[in-house]
Amino acid sequence: MNKAKTELHIILGGLISAIYVILGAFGAHGLKPMLTTKQLGTYETGLRYMIIHAIALILVNLVYTVTKKYSKWPNILFYVGLLFFSASLIIHAIKDLLGISVDVFALLAPIGGLAFVFGWLSFAYSINKK
Numbered sequence: 001m002n003k004a005k006t007e008l009h010i011i012l013g014g015l016i017s018a019i020y021v022i023l024g025a026f027g028a029h030g031l032k033p034m035l036t037t038k039q040l041g042t043y044e045t046g047l048r049y050m051i052i053h054a055i056a057l058i059l060v061n062l063v064y065t066v067t068k069k070y071s072k073w074p075n076i077l078f079y080v081g082l083l084f085f086s087a088s089l090i091i092h093a094i095k096d097l098l099g100i101s102v103d104v105f106a107l108l109a110p111i112g113g114l115a116f117v118f119g120w121l122s123f124a125y126s127i128n129k130k
Contacts, residue, residue, distance in 0.1 A: 002070060006061040009075050013057030016082065020051045023090065031094065039093045042106075046089030053078045053086070053116065060123050071126035077119030085112025 027043050035043065057078055064070045085108075091098070092105035 003065070005072075006064050006070065009057050009061040013054045013061070016054035016057070017051060020047060020054060023047055023050075031097075034097060035093065039096075042089050043093035046086045046093065049089075049116070050082060050086040053082055053119075056119075063127065067127065069126055069129075071122060073122040074119045074126065077115045077122060081112040081115035081119060083112065084108045084115060088112060 024047055027040070027047065031043065032040060057075065060074050060078075088105040088108040091100070092103075092109075095101075095103075095105065
């Protein structure tokens, strides 16, 4: 196990959590009047999975610290999920406000969702192996 790696992922989990709070406040106070109900729901879904997996980065790496086990794959897959699921949904929700006419962002979400699933499976596998 590499202590520096687990600490880095815990720090990044904390930073992503702070970004979640900022984006959540911005959505609730700044974007709410500018988005449709559907857009706001998409925005909030992206945020919900962001905070779940920011906390997951922290917890997974704390577990690795305690168990003296480590796998890079849950971390990598959670970051891929955060990018392709959470970020793509957030951008998709506010694309009109950003002046983006391309409608590809929602199509990336399933890739991110699968990354989250495989991240959790690889975490379970990494804890189970000797």
